[in-house]
Amino acid sequence: MKTVPPTPATLGPAHAAVVRAVEELAAWHGPDPSGARVRAGHDAITAIDTALRALYDARAALVTEIHADNVERAARVDELLARVRAERFGHPDGFAYTREPEEFVADESVPPGVEGWRVDGRNAR
Structure with a gap:
């Protein structure tokens, strides 16, 4: 400028x-x-x-x-x-996240019907 x-x-x-x-x-x-x-x-x-x-x-x-x-x-x-x-x-914008498909694992800390990420970084469903 x-x-x-x-x-x-x-x-x-x-x-x-x-x-x-x-x-x-x-x-x-x-x-x-x-x-x-x-x-x-x-x-x-x-x-x-x-x-x-x-x-x-x-x-x-x-x-x-x-x-x-x-x-x-x-x-x-x-x-x-x-x-x-x-x-x-x-990557010019910094972090370039790519979400790779993972096998969904049941996690009791996530309510039924809710998808999210577990603390260990794996998908939870």
Whole structure:
């Protein structure tokens, strides 16, 4: 199954936004009583919101990557199991049971009129 590869998950944009938020927050808590301090407080909020959006984007990309990896891994496991079954049992589906006719043997553990398999593998009737 080939799919369009997702954009790889990265924390770079979130990291940059957090660094900016740290700088703006430091300016907000700084000694400058001017309007620049108030502007820095609002910019810190904007940077924090940007960081959160970037984290959610990175999370979504990572979930997509993990899902794609699970699908590819399952396909590889199925292929490997099919090869092992074919090697071990000579049949691509694994176990190839053939029921050979056997002489029916009476078994008291099976009620009258019921056919089945006995524990020893022989047909019971």
